[in-house]
Amino acid sequence: MPEVKSVPPALEISGLTKSFGDTLAVNSVDLVVPRGSLFGLVGPNGAGKTTTLSMATGLLRPDSGTVSVHGVDVWTHLVESKRRIGVLTDGVRLFDRLTGLQLVTYAGLLSGMERAVVAERAADLLELFDLEAASGTLVVDYSAGMTKKIALACALIHAPEVLVLDEPFESVDPVSGANIRNILHGFVESGGTVIVSSHAMDLVQRMCDHVAVIADGRVLASGTTDEVRGSSTLEDRFVELVGGRRHGKGPEWLRIS
Amino acid sequence: MVAHLVRLRFRLLANALSRSPWQAVAVILGTMYGLFMLVLAVAGLFTLSFASDTAGRTVVVLGGAALIVGWTVLPLLSSGIDETVDPAKLATIPIPINTLILALAVSGVLGVPGIITTLATLATSLVWWQTPLIGVVAVFCGTIGALTCIVGSRMLAALTVQVFSGRRAREAKAVFILIPLILLGPAILGVSSLFRELSTVLPAIAEAIAWTPLGAIWAVPGDLALGNPGAAALHAVIGVGTLAGSTLVWRLALDRALERPATSTSVGSAQRGLGWFRVFPGTPTGAVAARALTYWFRDPRYALSLISVPLVPALVFFYTGASGDLTGLLFVGPVVAVLLGMSIYTDVSYDNTAFSLHLQTAVSGRADRWGRVIAVSVFAAPTTIALAVASVWASGSWDRLVGLLGVSLGLLLTGLALSSLVSGRFAFSVPTPGDNPLKSRPGGGFTLMLSMFASWTVLAVLTLPEMLLALIGFATDSAFLGWLALGTGLILGSALLIVGVRVGGALLENRGPEMLVQLQRQK
Numbered sequence: 001m002p003e004v005k006s007v008p009p010a011l012e013i014s015g016l017t018k019s020f021g022d023t024l025a026v027n028s029v030d031l032v033v034p035r036g037s038l039f040g041l042v043g044p045n046g047a048g049k050t051t052t053l054s055m056a057t058g059l060l061r062p063d064s065g066t067v068s069v070h071g072v073d074v075w076t077h078l079v080e081s082k083r084r085i086g087v088l089t090d091g092v093r094l095f096d097r098l099t100g101l102q103l104v105t106y107a108g109l110l111s112g113m114e115r116a117v118v119a120e121r122a123a124d125l126l127e128l129f130d131l132e133a134a135s136g137t138l139v140v141d142y143s144a145g146m147t148k149k150i151a152l153a154c155a156l157i158h159a160p161e162v163l164v165l166d167e168p169f170e171s172v173d174p175v176s177g178a179n180i181r182n183i184l185h186g187f188v189e190s191g192g193t194v195i196v197s198s199h200a201m202d203l204v205q206r207m208c209d210h211v212a213v214i215a216d217g218r219v220l221a222s223g224t225t226d227e228v229r230g231s232s233t234l235e236d237r238f239v240e241l242v243g244g245r246r247h248g249k250g251p252e253w254l255r256i257s
Numbered sequence: 258m259v260a261h262l263v264r265l266r267f268r269l270l271a272n273a274l275s276r277s278p279w280q281a282v283a284v285i286l287g288t289m290y291g292l293f294m295l296v297l298a299v300a301g302l303f304t305l306s307f308a309s310d311t312a313g314r315t316v317v318v319l320g321g322a323a324l325i326v327g328w329t330v331l332p333l334l335s336s337g338i339d340e341t342v343d344p345a346k347l348a349t350i351p352i353p354i355n356t357l358i359l360a361l362a363v364s365g366v367l368g369v370p371g372i373i374t375t376l377a378t379l380a381t382s383l384v385w386w387q388t389p390l391i392g393v394v395a396v397f398c399g400t401i402g403a404l405t406c407i408v409g410s411r412m413l414a415a416l417t418v419q420v421f422s423g424r425r426a427r428e429a430k431a432v433f434i435l436i437p438l439i440l441l442g443p444a445i446l447g448v449s450s451l452f453r454e455l456s457t458v459l460p461a462i463a464e465a466i467a468w469t470p471l472g473a474i475w476a477v478p479g480d481l482a483l484g485n486p487g488a489a490a491l492h493a494v495i496g497v498g499t500l501a502g503s504t505l506v507w508r509l510a511l512d513r514a515l516e517r518p519a520t521s522t523s524v525g526s527a528q529r530g531l532g533w534f535r536v537f538p539g540t541p542t543g544a545v546a547a548r549a550l551t552y553w554f555r556d557p558r559y560a561l562s563l564i565s566v567p568l569v570p571a572l573v574f575f576y577t578g579a580s581g582d583l584t585g586l587l588f589v590g591p592v593v594a595v596l597l598g599m600s601i602y603t604d605v606s607y608d609n610t611a612f613s614l615h616l617q618t619a620v621s622g623r624a625d626r627w628g629r630v631i632a633v634s635v636f637a638a639p640t641t642i643a644l645a646v647a648s649v650w651a652s653g654s655w656d657r658l659v660g661l662l663g664v665s666l667g668l669l670l671t672g673l674a675l676s677s678l679v680s681g682r683f684a685f686s687v688p689t690p691g692d693n694p695l696k697s698r699p700g701g702g703f704t705l706m707l708s709m710f711a712s713w714t715v716l717a718v719l720t721l722p723e724m725l726l727a728l729i730g731f732a733t734d735s736a737f738l739g740w741l742a743l744g745t746g747l748i749l750g751s752a753l754l755i756v757g758v759r760v761g762g763a764l765l766e767n768r769g770p771e772m773l774v775q776l777q778r779q780k
Binding site: 057058059060061078079082083085087089091092093094095096097098099101102105106107109110111112114115118136138140154155158 | 539545609615618620771774777
């Protein structure tokens with residue numbers, strides 16, 4: 001792909017490594033996410049997905065390796081690169097004593113945006129995610145799915161070029177999930193890039209045009225979704241790559257009759 | 258099964274300790290403190306054996322009753338001394354209720370406070386060592402007393418789980434319960450001075466308490482020593498009945514709690530608009546200030562520090578002013594200034610991982626620091642000034658106002674400077690958002706306490722200039738030195754605040770990711 005050479009990719013990770021104590025969480029990961037792609041990152045629990053994404057978005061300092069977003073090195077130009085990235089982090093708290101509207105406004109103002117722009121976009125986002133009715137409710141009283149949606153709104157308010165979403169569909173109801181997918185597709189069509197991590201193979205296969213399989217801190221396969229899955233489904237290919245599939249019906253005592 | 262659950266308790270404790278060496282240190286220190294108290298108690302009880310039987314009985318009854326009150330009331334305040342084995346978490350596992358009761362009681366006894374309490378209650382037999390038979394009775398009664406302590410605490414904890422299950426109720430409880438807790442000090446002071454005056458009445462008080470569930474069991478050996486076997490039998494019945502009754506109530510409450518596990522009910526009242534976000538300027542600094550100020554009123558952890566402010570004058574008055582000399586009230590301004598200045602000491606730790614939003618949006622460290630300082634200053638500065646003026650007015654020493662303002666504002670500014678610096682660098686183990694604000698992880702507060710003491714020392718040194726000027730001014734009745742103290746306090750304090758914010762902001766910016774890792778560990 002010659003155009004990738006001339007225009008820097010949306011996200012380029014090379015040799016990214018991170019260890020916590022004796023555990024090597026991410027082991028020399030290389031990834032290229034082309035611009036305008038909807039990129040799926042799949043892997044079993046503890047594969048290093050969240051760690052990789054945290055390092056890629058400037059939230060966790062890598063031991064070694066480089067990350068660049070649109071050709072800008074993330075760890076040497078933190079502010080500039082963070083302006084281009086929208087992040088949904090899995091497993092962190094929100095400032096949940098704010099109302100939904102206040103939280104989104106807060107995220108916008110922190111990014112250094114004008115108050116009028118923030119107000120307009122916050123209203124748009126709340127409408128987009130169907131949270132208008134709950135805009136005055138404290139986020140702490142939101143359901144899990146609503147919390148996910150308000151966090152996503154926070155990630156979008158500064159109009160990033162690259163969206164990095166860690167488990168965006170977890171505990172989101174089917175209707176909201178479909179809405180979020182529509183929003184992401186629209187974002188990609190307009191030239192943005194989306195990177196999602198997920199356990200839901202079906203979803204990734206249907207939704208993403210590119211995919212990378214990561215396990216034990218290493219990238220096992222990466223490319224377009226069709227390349228990676230070949231003739232089988234993504235789920236079967238994933239299990240084949242990662243291993244660990246057990247055959248049989250479980251121990252005898254667990255079978256009722 | 259009982260042994261299994263008890264083992265689980267120790268496994269959980271050991272795992273928690275191996276994660277944090279400081280926590281282990283704190284648990285060891287706590288144990289040493291407990292042992293020290295135990296030695297004191299044993300020595301005291303032994304000495305008591307040489308006093309009259311009535312004296313021995315009075316002390317044992319009053320002390321024992323206080324012990325039971327302490328055991329049952331304290332966990333109420335701190336949401337359970339020992340939550341390592343949380344019954345709610347066992348709800349899905351089919352354990353017979355009686356087994357669970359026994360396991361929880363045993364694991365309660367086998368904790369550090371449980372062991373020390375048990376040993377102390379057994380030591381009541383030392384009072385009667387000269388008549389070994391009564392000593393043996395005292396061992397039995399002590400065991401029952403210790404069990405009553407533990408079962409009583411479990412019972413109240415299980416009962417209150419039901420009452421305080423909603424988020425708002427829980428938070429309200431935590432905040433409002435603090436007031437009596439803080440006033441406990443002066444109350445004890447008052448009661449003990451009352452005791453000194455009424456020491457002749459003490460045996461009568463003990464006699465009355467001995468007929469309540471709190472004191473009955475402790476009175477039995479004393480009754481025997483005084484030759485009242487009838488009273489002893491009655492007291493024993495009341496004591497054993499108390500233990501049996503509380504076990505029964507505990508069992509009922511636990512049964513109910515397991516059937517209907519406490520879930521956080523969402524009762525959100527909607528509110529319109531942006532609140533403080535509309536008031537502050539639409540900049541990152543203004544946004545942080547608006548967020549922080551919102552939290553000051555909405556997060557019970559902050560509300561706790563707010564509540565202690567009006568209590569300071571009350572406490573100072575109680576300790577110093579009750580005698581009629583009101584000059585002691587002059588301390589109120591500086592004390593509140595220190596409290597408020599250091600109140601943002603754990604601000605980033607209070608954010609917990611929500612702080613990652615600040616990292617994601619690449620907000621500058623300086624904007625983060627200033628925002629938090631501005632939010633607290635909005636009420637801290639007027640409060641400090643008002644209290645200083647009020648204390649001068651109450652004590653009628655207007656000539657000291659200027660110097661006092663210098664010291665108070667100097668302390669406030671310098672305290673804010675230190676807080677901004679330290680909270681930009683260190684994450685402390687504090688109650689997480691939504692937790693009971695009074696809850697402390699075993700040993701979690703130790704590092705915080707150490708660093709607080711260090712910071713207080715630094716604060717004292719840094720504010721030495723204005724304090725000296727003001728004090729010399731007070732001593733020499735020099736108005737000029739007072740004004741000099743005010744000027745020094747304001748200028749030096751502001752300069753320090755700017756330095757603290759800049760250095761703290763730079764630290765936060767450079768070490769943001771490391772800070773987030775630390776915060777994630779607190780989760």
